[in-house]
Amino acid sequence: EADIYQTPRYLVIGTGKKITLECSQTMGHDKMYWYQQDPGMELHLIHYSYGVNSTEKGDLSSESTVSRIRTEHFPLTLESARPSHTSQYLCASGELGQETQYFGPGTRLLVL
């Protein structure tokens, strides 16, 4: 298991709430990623970062935002959650120049 952590693991909230999904890694990796994955489906990249103060949108349009103030943290925020945001969110990290990604356990989000 990689040293990358996500909290909460499970979250059930009502529509309109603001939420932040936490991701942290202790490997000193510069690259970090957020993926969205519906059950039994492929992963879709929604955000990535190649270092502090660097954030980019991924291939899948998302209403979420991210920040990278510290190397080890890459939180994802939804300002106003909707049922369409219900999904699993996976965080990953990797070293610059290396292709392998290390994944956290994921956060399962249910918006009622």
Next chain:
Amino acid sequence: SQQGEEDPQALSIQEGENATMNCSYKTSINNLQWYRQNSGRGLVHLILIRSNEREKHSGRLRVTLDTSKKSSSLLITASRAADTASYFCATDSTGANNLFFGTGTRLTVIP
């Protein structure tokens, strides 16, 4: 899928049998990786094969890559119940900032 697909979508075998999963992709790649995902968990990296390699082994895993056909296969020999999981291929292409994941194969190994 942006990059490709895996087949079969689901595979069920008896413990001890071999499992073969295939991955097809659409564009030229630098390398291809296979990941495993247990239900409700994150992905775990299994093996990476570069575009200039044709075959690679790691324990009970054997990966082949055919760049002319834009396809790869993952063979798990002597399967165990603990191999039950979803398996994803992921490709890395020049100019791309991220990996593109396939649709996954759900493997069930029956004890």
